Amino acid sequence: MGFVFTNTLAPMDIDLNNTDLGSKRGTAESISILGLVSIGDASIYAAAKSNNITTVKHADYEMFNVLGIYSRFTTIVWGD
Amino acid sequence: MRPQTLLPLFVALACSSCLTGCAGVPSIGGINPAALARAPSFPRVPVIPPSGFIFTDVKAPLQTSFEATSFGSRVGRAHTFYVRIPIPNYDISFAFEDASIAKAARKGGITQVKHVDYEMFQVFGLFGKFTTVVYGD
Numbered sequence: 001m002g003f004v005f006t007n008t009l010a011p012m013d014i015d016l017n018n019t020d021l022g023s024k025r026g027t028a029e030s031i032s033i034l035g036l037v038s039i040g041d042a043s044i045y046a047a048a049k050s051n052n053i054t055t056v057k058h059a060d061y062e063m064f065n066v067l068g069i070y071s072r073f074t075t076i077v078w079g080d
Numbered sequence: 081m082r083p084q085t086l087l088p089l090f091v092a093l094a095c096s097s098c099l100t101g102c103a104g105v106p107s108i109g110g111i112n113p114a115a116l117a118r119a120p121s122f123p124r125v126p127v128i129p130p131s132g133f134i135f136t137d138v139k140a141p142l143q144t145s146f147e148a149t150s151f152g153s154r155v156g157r158a159h160t161f162y163v164r165i166p167i168p169n170y171d172i173s174f175a176f177e178d179a180s181i182a183k184a185a186r187k188g189g190i191t192q193v194k195h196v197d198y199e200m201f202q203v204f205g206l207f208g209k210f211t212t213v214v215y216g217d
Contacts, residue, residue: 012127030130032131033132035132037136038131039138040138040139042139042141043197044143046139054150054151055148055149055150056149057146057147059141061127075140075141
């Protein structure tokens with residue numbers, strides 16, 4: 001994680017035996033302002049619902065941060 | 081711009097970065113010690129999104145292993161509560177209730193659990209609510 005700037009993606013699910021990603025990608029996010037207020041729905045259900053995914057096959061996450069002023073956590077799900 | 085005028089900005093940025101450095105780093109596959117320090121009753125969860133010192137209302141996965149995971153047709157919720165009374169030189173806090181998977185499933189009429197998320201709500205570290213959200217049939 002960078003102190004000044006972070007924009008990284010990484011696996012949330014690390015059980016990858018014969019993982020098929022499926023054809024759809026859904027996202028859901030929560031944000032934090034100045035580390036003081038944090039709101040949002042980054043659940044798997046919300047991410048799946050965002051693109052009508054009924055079967056989740058894999059999940060990654062994205063972390064975006066600028067100087068600790070604005071942070072965003074995104075759950076990314078893959079499935080059908 | 082003179083250095084004197086930049087100083088408050090750097091101090092503010094340093095403070096905000098420190099706050100999010102302690103509280104804002106998501107913990108994947110482990111425990112965020114800072115989050116545990118702030119809320120002793122915080123359950124063990126695999127993913128902790130950046131949290132807010134003043135106010136937090138976030139939802140995140142409680143499960144991080146997916147293999148053709150579906151959600152079913154029912155949702156069940158169960159909560160625990162945390163209350164802290166700020167008295168100088170003392171730390172008086174209470175944590176109570178049942179946020180187990182079993183109770184959430186029972187409340188939602190679920191006999192087969194398919195996925196679990198969680199919700200975390202807290203205000204100033206004085207009041208917190210942890211909710212287990214179970215999906216299934």
